[in-house]
Amino acid sequence: MLKGLKMSGQGIILWSISWLGTQISVATGLPVPGNVFGMILLFVLLLCGIIKLQYIQDAADFLLRHMLFFFIPVAVGLMNWGAVFYQYGVILLLALVVGAILPLFAVGVITQLFHKEGKQCRG
Amino acid sequence: MPGLITIFLIIITISAYLFSRFLYFKYQNPFVNIVLLSTSMVIAILVLGDIPYQAYVPGQDIMTLLLGPATVGLAVPLYRNRHLLKQYGLAICLGVGVGTVISMMTVLLITQAGGLPREVIISIIPKSSSTPFAIEIARMSGGDPALSAVFVIVTGTFVSILGLPLLTRFKITHAVARGSAMGTVAHGQGTAMALLEGGQQGSMSGVAMGLAGVFTSVLTPVMVVLLL
Numbered sequence: 001m002l003k004g005l006k007m008s009g010q011g012i013i014l015w016s017i018s019w020l021g022t023q024i025s026v027a028t029g030l031p032v033p034g035n036v037f038g039m040i041l042l043f044v045l046l047l048c049g050i051i052k053l054q055y056i057q058d059a060a061d062f063l064l065r066h067m068l069f070f071f072i073p074v075a076v077g078l079m080n081w082g083a084v085f086y087q088y089g090v091i092l093l094l095a096l097v098v099g100a101i102l103p104l105f106a107v108g109v110i111t112q113l114f115h116k117e118g119k120q121c122r123g
Numbered sequence: 124m125p126g127l128i129t130i131f132l133i134i135i136t137i138s139a140y141l142f143s144r145f146l147y148f149k150y151q152n153p154f155v156n157i158v159l160l161s162t163s164m165v166i167a168i169l170v171l172g173d174i175p176y177q178a179y180v181p182g183q184d185i186m187t188l189l190l191g192p193a194t195v196g197l198a199v200p201l202y203r204n205r206h207l208l209k210q211y212g213l214a215i216c217l218g219v220g221v222g223t224v225i226s227m228m229t230v231l232l233i234t235q236a237g238g239l240p241r242e243v244i245i246s247i248i249p250k251s252s253s254t255p256f257a258i259e260i261a262r263m264s265g266g267d268p269a270l271s272a273v274f275v276i277v278t279g280t281f282v283s284i285l286g287l288p289l290l291t292r293f294k295i296t297h298a299v300a301r302g303s304a305m306g307t308v309a310h311g312q313g314t315a316m317a318l319l320e321g322g323q324q325g326s327m328s329g330v331a332m333g334l335a336g337v338f339t340s341v342l343t344p345v346m347v348v349l350l351l
Contacts, residue, residue: 011189011192014192014193014195014196015191015192017192017195018191018192018194018195019191021191021195022191031263031264031343031344032263032340032341032344033256033259033260033262033263033340034191034259035190035191035194035195035255035256035259036256036259036336036337036340038191038194038195039194039195039197039198039201039333039336039337040198040337041195041198042195042196042198042199043198043201043202046198046199046202047202047205053199053202053203056196056199057199059192059196060196060198060199061196061199063189063192063193063196064193064196064197064199064200066193067190067193067194067254067255067311068140068144068157068158069137069140069186070186070187070189070190070193070255071158071254071255071258071272071276072136072139072140072158072161072162072165072186073136073165073179073182073183073186073187074183074187074254074258074268074269074272075158075159075162075269075272075273075276076136076162076165076166076169076176076179076183076269077176077183077267077268077269077270078162078166078269078270078272078273079166079169079170079176080176080269081267081269081270084239084240084243084270088234088237088239088243091233091234091237091239092234092239092243092247092274094233094237095229095230095233095234095237095247096230096247096250096274096277096278096281097281098229098230098233099226099229099230099233099247099250099251099278100226100251100278100281100282100286100308100309101289102225102226102229103222103223103225103226103229103251103304103307103308104222104282104286104289104290104293104304104305104307104308105289105293105295105304106218106221106222106225107218107219107221107222107300107303107304107307107308107331108218108290108293108295108300108301108303108304109293109295109300110214110217110218110221110222111211111214111215111217111218111297111299111300111303111304112295112296112297112299112300113214114213114214114217114218115211115214115297115299115300
């Protein structure tokens, strides 16, 4: 009972930040999603110590653990798109595979390169 | 008050999720994908029961109510690993930034050359960001959230199976570099695999995933305006 109350309280904090993020997105008119602003906002609030990790971490961990659930109702919308996969499946697959391998390589090489240099500087 | 059919469809969706989750933990195989499996089950039930998609929409709105707070919660792993961001800030930002641009440009050019409809191209651009970001990015830029979610998950599944062996073949051996590559390209699914390889890879991947989400959300509208 007490645990449920605590979770709800923490959930309300997260919900408020999410709401604020959406408001920032609307107010600035930038085409950046509200949840991106919300995440940055929470990160900054945590860094400044205005929100302590223990105020939100139970609810955040719970929601993150079950985050996959929220994607299911969204992905069901796929039933409207069967024809596209039938017609363009090969190109889509090609795009996804090449579009995964190239950046994988790029991020790895760049990070490794600069990471090494950083080490040398410190050494 | 939600109608009976809405309540029924919500129960179906939750059951499909719990069942797929059970299978996932039982078999521990990247091919048993919770979202793809549950989604197929729900679609199968809608089709077999001759229930139109429109009947599913009210339940959809109710079920995604908590997605906003959950996404905001992504700041928590980012905050827990803030020391990595401090320590490798430049390397990570450069790597993730360049990687994100390459990822977006590649799919854009290939699908454009293939003559795909504009709505589909916009939906595939954010395929490497975390699903909740991709959904919103697609919606705001004129794409389709469902398509985006599936492109993200297909990418995540592919990279979680082949990403680490590919990185080894590319001679990328540093834990930090391996983690940030996995997180940038394959979001949460890549992070789960990176975590199996090691704690530092996992944390790094989580940080890269958050950054990639921010970069993608800022760059997508720019790309859509300039190139589409």
